[in-house]
Amino acid sequence: MSHSEIQHEICSFIEKELLNDDSISLKPETPLLELGILDSLKMTELVAFIEQHYQISLMPEDISPAYFNHLVSISKLVVERIQQGKNAAA
Amino acid sequence: MKLHQLMESSARKNPDAVALHFGNHSLTYGQLDLYSQRLAVQLQRLGVGPHHRVAIWSEKSPWVVVAMQAILKLGAAYVPLDPMCPLERARVILSDCAVHAIVTTQNRGSSLHGDLAQLPRILLDQFRPESPGEKGSDGIPSIMNQDFGRAEFTEVSENSPAYILYTSGSTGTPKGVCISHRNALAFVEWAASTLNVSPEDRFSNHAPFHFDLTVLDLYVPFLKGASVVLIPELLAYAPKKLAEFIRTKKINHWYSVPSVLILMMDKGGLLEQHLSSLKTLIFAGEVFPIQQLKRLREFLPQARFLNLYGPTETNVCTFYEVGEIPESQVTPLPIGKVCCGNEGWIAREDGTRVESAHEQGELVIRGPTVMMGYWGKAPVKDSTYATGDIVSLAEDGNYIFIGRKDHQVKVRGYRISLLEVEAVLVTSPDVKEAVVFVLGAGLEARLFACVVAHDGRIPSLLEIKKHCSKYLPPYMNVEGFELFSEFPRTSTGKTDRKALFAELERKMAHVPFRNSA
Numbered sequence: 001m002s003h004s005e006i007q008h009e010i011c012s013f014i015e016k017e018l019l020n021d022d023s024i025s026l027k028p029e030t031p032l033l034e035l036g037i038l039d040s041l042k043m044t045e046l047v048a049f050i051e052q053h054y055q056i057s058l059m060p061e062d063i064s065p066a067y068f069n070h071l072v073s074i075s076k077l078v079v080e081r082i083q084q085g086k087n088a089a090a
Numbered sequence: 091m092k093l094h095q096l097m098e099s100s101a102r103k104n105p106d107a108v109a110l111h112f113g114n115h116s117l118t119y120g121q122l123d124l125y126s127q128r129l130a131v132q133l134q135r136l137g138v139g140p141h142h143r144v145a146i147w148s149e150k151s152p153w154v155v156v157a158m159q160a161i162l163k164l165g166a167a168y169v170p171l172d173p174m175c176p177l178e179r180a181r182v183i184l185s186d187c188a189v190h191a192i193v194t195t196q197n198r199g200s201s202l203h204g205d206l207a208q209l210p211r212i213l214l215d216q217f218r219p220e221s222p223g224e225k226g227s228d229g230i231p232s233i234m235n236q237d238f239g240r241a242e243f244t245e246v247s248e249n250s251p252a253y254i255l256y257t258s259g260s261t262g263t264p265k266g267v268c269i270s271h272r273n274a275l276a277f278v279e280w281a282a283s284t285l286n287v288s289p290e291d292r293f294s295n296h297a298p299f300h301f302d303l304t305v306l307d308l309y310v311p312f313l314k315g316a317s318v319v320l321i322p323e324l325l326a327y328a329p330k331k332l333a334e335f336i337r338t339k340k341i342n343h344w345y346s347v348p349s350v351l352i353l354m355m356d357k358g359g360l361l362e363q364h365l366s367s368l369k370t371l372i373f374a375g376e377v378f379p380i381q382q383l384k385r386l387r388e389f390l391p392q393a394r395f396l397n398l399y400g401p402t403e404t405n406v407c408t409f410y411e412v413g414e415i416p417e418s419q420v421t422p423l424p425i426g427k428v429c430c431g432n433e434g435w436i437a438r439e440d441g442t443r444v445e446s447a448h449e450q451g452e453l454v455i456r457g458p459t460v461m462m463g464y465w466g467k468a469p470v471k472d473s474t475y476a477t478g479d480i481v482s483l484a485e486d487g488n489y490i491f492i493g494r495k496d497h498q499v500k501v502r503g504y505r506i507s508l509l510e511v512e513a514v515l516v517t518s519p520d521v522k523e524a525v526v527f528v529l530g531a532g533l534e535a536r537l538f539a540c541v542v543a544h545d546g547r548i549p550s551l552l553e554i555k556k557h558c559s560k561y562l563p564p565y566m567n568v569e570g571f572e573l574f575s576e577f578p579r580t581s582t583g584k585t586d587r588k589a590l591f592a593e594l595e596r597k598m599a600h601v602p603f604r605n606s607a
Contacts, residue, residue: 023550023551023552024550024551024552025552030552031559033174033564034174034176034559034564035552035555035556035559035564035567036555036559036564036565036566036567036569037555038327039327039502039564039565040326040327040349040350040353040502041353041533041534043324043327043328044327044328044329044330044353044357044358047327047328047330048330048357058328058331060322060325060328060331060335061113061322063322063324063325063327063328063331064322064324065149065173065174065323065324068324
């Protein structure tokens with residue numbers, strides 16, 4: 001699965017499941033934490049979605065603003081963790 | 091006695107004991123004292139001295155704790171900012187208390203412009219590049235990795251400011267609550283003896299450093315030579331990992347707002363963890379719903395449960411130890427009786443004291459933990475502070491929290507003045523008038539704005555959120571809004587908030603969750 005596909009999936013999850021608002025359309029650079037789009041409850045749901053959907057386990061240090069403020073960096077993290085999982089299995 | 095002397099005294103007694111844990115790293119008391127001494131010398135070279143203020147604007151790390159101790163050693167006061175604080179808000183705070191220097195990170199430091207561009211600074215994320223043959227610096231900021239020799243620092247009185255915490259203000263700008271060494275110590279000494287802390291104990295530090303919950307997390311262990319495990323800010327958003335954290339880090343004393351515990355119970359599998367290390371569960375900042383508390387109490391029969399109460403202005407001023415909760419109990423959890431050497435009473439609107447049980451009034455606190463005053467405003471008189479919280483007295487002598495007398499609210503433990511959010515909203519080019527309400531309760535609580543737009547403007551939620559985010563931290567941002575052509579008015583022409591709320595409820599009933607993020 002490509003980086004852009006993952007970004008698209010995560011974007012639609014946040015828009016459809018977390019925001020309940022048709023008027024918001026997120027851009028890769030929208031600052032999710034600074035705008036309060038991801039708060040504690042929504043982060044919880046996003047992390048649960050990512051772990052289940054991509055069958056990966058995020059480490060405590062992954063839950064950092066460096067990753068979770070933007071769609072680009074979240075999907076980059078997911079790509080890295082999927083790759084790590086594959087390497088470990090190989 | 092001064093606040094930083096708690097750490098210094100433990101460093102003398104047992105320098106090799108661990109003071110701070112963070113990730114896989116730790117700092118001993120000896121290291122904490124050494125690094126804060128080095129940083130103090132550097133700050134002194136930047137011109138920081140007694141009675142100055144130094145801001146700290148950084149993510150949570152052991153180096154921030156080092157900076158706090160360094161600033162106190164100099165007789166100055168630290169001003170911790172929310173790491174997510176927008177630049178404009180940071181500018182307001184830094185100017186309000188006229189800081190002499192800032193301890194921050196490279197990104198944040200370079201964002202300061204205008205007058206603040208010249209502000210003397212220490213950058214915590216600047217590490218010395220390793221040259222060939224040189225030993226790794228082990229992640230120590232370069233400023234603390236060099237010995238600048240010892241220096242003498244002027245002692246200040248224990249009635250001098252130790253830190254200033256900025257809280258949401260009703261006028262549209264945050265207010266700086268100024269706490270002296272004595273104010274803080276009166277609470278810390280009480281807490282250390284009430285919690286019966288031993289040097290082997292481990293505390294958690296869940297709250298961000300600009301919250302007063304941190305005072306217990308750091309200084310109670312420092313007083314007893316115990317250790318504290320720092321929890322990174324965003325991990326607080328991952329309840330499953332947080333619940334595992336309590337078990338794997340063998341936390342003995344946990345302190346947070348109830349929302350975090352409820353989030354861990356509901357979404358993080360807290361009640362499936364084996365938490366035998368937990369001796370005390372401490373919570374404050376909002377009312378713990380009794381049914382949820384009952385579940386937790388039954389799950390952790392070995393632990394003591396303490397409900398602490400007190401606005402930032404008074405530190406902790408009352409507490410209640412939760413005993414058995416009867417199956418039939420539906421009344422809210424009391425905030426308890428006064429502590430830390432304070433006295434308290436309930437005042438009617440005319441200032442007379444309520445003497446009988448169950449009559450409501452405003453809780454007034456007088457005593458050693460009450461703040462010096464708001465920065466730049468008149469000091470409090472006679473160490474007395476009217477909390478703005480409406481309470482009643484139960485027959486057993488415990489205070490019961492009823493609500494607020496103003497427009498200040500708590501959302502998941504965050505204290506927010508609705509008027510401050512409204513003041514920011516009306517500076518948006520789209521918004522003519524705004525009234526903000528809290529919709530939902532507990533974990534579902536969210537800020538929702540009623541908006542009258544300027545002629546010809548059609549506000550969007552994203553634009554409104556972007557505007558607010560320039561001035562307000564994320565937890566104060568609105569999650570949705572509803573447009574009104576005009577607001578209902580009272581006979582005196584003021585916005586009728588009650589009628590507006592009823593109108594909003596009617597609108598929302600037709601279109602549930604419209605515009606709600």
